[in-house]
Every structure is written in C-alpha cells, then in structure tokens.
Amino acid sequence: MFSAYRGNALLKDRAQGHAAGVYLVDKPAGITSLDVVRRLKKLVSSVRMGHTGTLDPLATGVLAVCVGEATKLVPYMRLEPKKYQGNLQLGLVTDSWDITGKVVESNDAPFFSGERLEQAFGELEGLQYLEPPVFSAIKHKGRPLYTYARKGVFVDTPPRETFIEEFRLLMREGDLLAFELTCGRGTYVRAIVHEMGKRLGCGACLRSLRRIQCGRFKIEDALSLEELEAFIETRRQDEVLLPPADVLDHLDAYEVEGQSERKVSHGGPLRDADVGCGDTLRGRLGERFRIMIGGELAAVAEARSDSQGVFLQPVRVLLCAA
Numbered sequence: 001m002f003s004a005y006r007g008n009a010l011l012k013d014r015a016q017g018h019a020a021g022v023y024l025v026d027k028p029a030g031i032t033s034l035d036v037v038r039r040l041k042k043l044v045s046s047v048r049m050g051h052t053g054t055l056d057p058l059a060t061g062v063l064a065v066c067v068g069e070a071t072k073l074v075p076y077m078r079l080e081p082k083k084y085q086g087n088l089q090l091g092l093v094t095d096s097w098d099i100t101g102k103v104v105e106s107n108d109a110p111f112f113s114g115e116r117l118e119q120a121f122g123e124l125e126g127l128q129y130l131e132p133p134v135f136s137a138i139k140h141k142g143r144p145l146y147t148y149a150r151k152g153v154f155v156d157t158p159p160r161e162t163f164i165e166e167f168r169l170l171m172r173e174g175d176l177l178a179f180e181l182t183c184g185r186g187t188y189v190r191a192i193v194h195e196m197g198k199r200l201g202c203g204a205c206l207r208s209l210r211r212i213q214c215g216r217f218k219i220e221d222a223l224s225l226e227e228l229e230a231f232i233e234t235r236r237q238d239e240v241l242l243p244p245a246d247v248l249d250h251l252d253a254y255e256v257e258g259q260s261e262r263k264v265s266h267g268g269p270l271r272d273a274d275v276g277c278g279d280t281l282r283g284r285l286g287e288r289f290r291i292m293i294g295g296e297l298a299a300v301a302e303a304r305s306d307s308q309g310v311f312l313q314p315v316r317v318l319l320c321a322a
Contacts, residue, residue, distance in 0.1 A: 019067075019068070019237075019238055019241060019243070020067055020068035020069035020070045020243075020244055020318070021066075021067055021068070021070050021241035021242050021243045021244060021247070022064050022065065022066050022067065022070055022217075022241070022242040022244075022247050023040070023064070023065040023067060023223075023228055023237075023240065023241060023242075024062060024063075024064055024065075024217055024221050024222040024223065024240075024242065025062075025063045025064075025065055025222055025223060025224075025225055025228055026060065026061060026062065026063075026219060026222040026223060026224050026225070027055050027059070027060055027061060027062075027063040027225070028060060028224070028225055029057065029058060029059065029060050030057055031057060032054075032055075032056075032057050033051045033053075033054045033055050033063055034051070034054075036051065036063060036065065036225060037049050037050060037051055037065060039225065039229065040065060040228070040229070040232065043229060043232045043233060044067075044232060047067055047068050048067070048068055048071050049065055049066065049067055049071070050065070050066050050071045050074070051063055051064065051065050051066070052064040052065075052066065052074050052077065052079055052214070052217075053079060053082070053185070053214055054137070055209075055211060056098070056190075056209070057100070058098050058099070058100055058206070058208070058209060059209040059210065059211060060209070060210045060211070061084070061209075061210040061211030061212060061219055061222075062211050062212065062213065062214050062217050062218060062219045062221075062222045063211075063214075063222075064077075064079075064214060064217045067241065069244065069318045070244050070247065072316055072318065073244060073247060073248060073300070073316065073318075075316075076248055076251070076288060076300050076316065077215065077216070077247060077248065078215040078216045078250045079185060079214055079215040079217075080184050080185055080215050081165055081182050081183065081184065081213070081215070082182070082183055082184070082185065082187065082211065082213065082214050082215070083180070083181070083182045083211070083212050083213035084180070084181045084182075084183075084189055084209055084210060084211050084212065085170070085178070085179070085180050085181075085209075085210050085212055086178070086179055086181070086189065086206060086207070086208050086209035086210060087176050087177065087178050087179070087206075087207040087208045088176070088177050088179065088193045088196065088197075088204050088205065088206055088207055089175055089176055089177075089204060089205055089206075089207045090109035090175040090176075090177065090197065090200065090202055090203070090204050091106065091107040091108060091109035091175055091202050091203060091204070092105070092106055092107075092175075092203060092204065092205050093105035093106075093194075093197065093203035093204070093205060094205045095134070095135070096133065096134075096135040096190070097133050097135075097190035097191065097193065097194045097205055097206060098190050098193075098205055098206040098207075098209075099205055099206065099207050099208075101135065101205070105203050107202045107203055108202075109175045109200075109202045110201075110202060112200065114169075114172075117169050117172065117177065118168075118169055120196060120199055120200055121167045121168055121169050121179065121196075122167070122168075123199065124164055124167050124192060124195065124196060124199075125164050125165070125166060125167050126163070126164060127161065127162075127163055128161075128162045128163070128164060128192075128195075129159035129160065129161055129162070130159055130160060130162050130188070130191040130192065130195055131157070131159055131160075131191060131194070131195070132145070132157055132159075132160050132188055132191055133145075133188055133190050133191055133194070134146070134148070134154050134155070136188060138157065138160075140155045140157065145157065160186070160188075160191075162183065162184070162186070162187050162188075162191070162192070163183065163184045163187075164181065164182075164183050164187070164192065165182040165183060165184070166180070166181070166182040167179065167180075167181050167182075167183075167192065168180055176207060189206060189209055190205075190206045193205060193206045216247075216249075216250065223240060228240065243296070243297070244296075244297040244318065245290060245292065245295070245296060245297040248290055248297065248300065251288055251289055251290045251300070252289050252290070253289065253290040253291075253292050254270070254275040254276075254277065254289055254290070254291055254292065254301075254312065255275075255292045255293070255295075256270065256274055256275055256291060256292070256293060256298070257293070257294075260274040260275070261293055261298070264291055264293065264298050264299050264314055264317060265298075265317065267299075267313075267314045267317055268314070269304075269311040269312065269313050269314075270291065270301065270311060270312040270313075270314070271308070271309070271311045271312075272309070272310075272311075274312075275291075275312060277303075277310060277311075277312065278310075279309070279310060281303040281310045281312070282305065282310050284303050285303050285304060285305060285310070286302065286303065286304075287302070287303050288300055288301065288302050288303075288315070289301050289302075289303065289312060291312065291314060297318060298317070298318055299314040299315075299316060299317045299318060300314070300315055300316040301313055301314045301315060302315050
C-alpha cells in the first residue's frame with residue numbers, strides 16, 4: 001500500500017508507537033498551554049508536539065495538541081469560531097484585567113437592570129477595536145508586552161480589530177455576571193470584559209473562563225490532562241488520537257495510487273489522470289483539498305490552473321519519499 005514510501009514519516013511514528021494526529025485536552029486552570037505540551041512531551045519525548053491556540057493560565061477548556069506530522073497542519077485546520085463561557089466581576093479592575101492580577105481599582109457596582117446589561121453585552125457584538133491587555137504576548141520591539149508590564153513599564157499599543165459574533169448574559173449573581181461568548185481568533189476575552197467595565201462606568205475584570213469550542217474541536221470530546229497521560233502511559237493513545245484525515249475533514253478528498261503516489265511525495269502537480277478531477281475544480285480555484293493514499297492523509301493541495309488545465313498542487317506534504 002505504501003510501497004513508494006519506505007521512509008514514510010507517519011509509519012515511522014507508528015513504528016515507535018506514536019501515530020500522528022491531534023489530542024484534545026481539557027486544560028486545567030493554573031498552568032499554561034505550553035505546560036500541557038511539556039507534560040505530554042515527557043511521555044513521548046521523541047515526537048514533535050505543539051498546541052493550536054493559547055489559553056491563559058486562569059482559563060480551562062478545550063486545547064488541541066498536535067502530534068508528529070500533524071504539527072504541519074495547523075494553518076489548514078478549522079479553528080473558528082471560538083466559544084467561551086465565563087464569569088466577570090463588576091466593580092473590580094486589576095492590572096492584568098483578570099482576577100489573578102493586582103487590584104488597581106475597586107468600586108461599588110451600581111444596580112443595573114437586566115435590560116441595561118443585555119444592552120451593554122449587545123453593544124460589544126460585531127466588529128470592535130479594543131485595547132489589548134498589557135499582560136499579553138503581543139510583541140513590541142520584538143518583546144512580549146508582559147515583559148514590559150512586569151517591570152512596571154506600560155507600552156501604549158493601538159487598539160486591535162476584534163470580531164465578536166455573539167456576547168450574551170447568562171445569569172447575574174450579585175456582582176458576578178455569567179456570560180457566553182462566540183468570537184474569532186486572536187480575541188482577548190479579558191479585553192472585552194475590561195471594555196464592558198469601562199462602558200458601565202464601574203470597571204470589571206474576568207473572574208473565570210472556559211473554552212468550550214475551538215472550530216471543529218469541542219469540549220465534550222476532550223479528555224482531562226490526567227486521563228490523556230494515562231492513555232499514553234499505557235500505550236493506548238491511538239484510542240484517543242484524532243487522525244490527520246479527520247482533523248481536516250472539512251476539506252474534500254481525492255484518493256491517489258500507483259505512480260501518482262510518488263508525485264505527491266515530491267510535491268508534483270496532480271492532474272486529471274492522477275485524481276480524475278477533470279474540469280470540476282475550475283470553479284473552485286484557490287480552494288484546498290485532502291490528498292489521500294490508502295485512506296490516510298498524504299498531503300494538502302490547492303486547486304490551480306495553467307495552460308494545460310486545472311490541477312491540484314500539493315502545498316503541504318506529510319508523507320516522505322524513500
């Protein structure tokens with residue numbers, strides 16, 4: 001089946017007992033996303049790993065950890081929308097804009113009617129330009145903002161474009177407001193909460209946050225870090241590892257075989273004789289597709305055209321030629 005790929009990177013991973021794919025972890029509070037990767041790397045140090053989207057130490061929830069060849073696939077994954085549930089506290093402002101920071105302002109939160117609160121949440125939906133947190137990884141002169149903030153130096157940074165699909169109040173209990181948020185990539189929930197506090201006039205900070213969805217990845221499919229570590233330690237990781245082909249199942253697939261397999265390995269164009277695409281892709285130029293060999297993901301390709309017609313050009317090859 002893989003005769004053209006004796007050096008197949010996926011097979012090498014399997015020979016070591018570590019297939020490529022994605023683990024879904026329910027990140028616990030109190031550690032960073034990188035700490036999650038480091039803990040898993042201790043169990044499989046010979047395999048590359050990386051996560052798809054940072055969660056603050058305060059936050060919990062779904063975190064996708066890519067393993068082996070799947071680390072190449074992050075740019076092609078469906079990672080939006082992002083959905084969160086959390087709590088914000090009215091009347092409290094901290095330097096980090098969440099409950100873990102140093103308190104810089106404390107106010108008595110006035111009574112707000114349900115109608116006023118719902119209005120405030122609704123006003124933050126759509127395209128917004130929000131001031132980023134000073135304790136963040138945004139770079140200024142090559143250094144993250146948090147390196148300046150930790151020294152008491154606060155850099156004036158321009159507002160960042162943020163798209164908020166939905167921001168709604170779930171419940172109020174005293175000064176705590178429970179909310180649900182659906183947004184795009186690169187959104188700082190702390191910044192949204194901080195802006196809410198400014199608009200209400202009493203200040204606010206993020207109290208807790210849980211990511212329940214990151215594109216195709218959902219919290220109900222995630223394992224606790226301890227559960228995942230147990231699967232890996234007992235060599236049962238394949239039971240909980242999402243294979244690359246499934247991770248990119250939002251892309252249509254073409255199966256290749258025979259001599260066309262070698263074309264894929266060298267990143268050569270795949271034409272009608274290779275995949276039987278004919279002119280069906282002419283209206284889909286620029287779209288990306290999965291190239292499959294023996295039911296496994298071999299490459300991600302893009303539909304292009306030249307004087308000879310339409311073809312699929314591999315833009316990321318996972319399988320390595322011998």
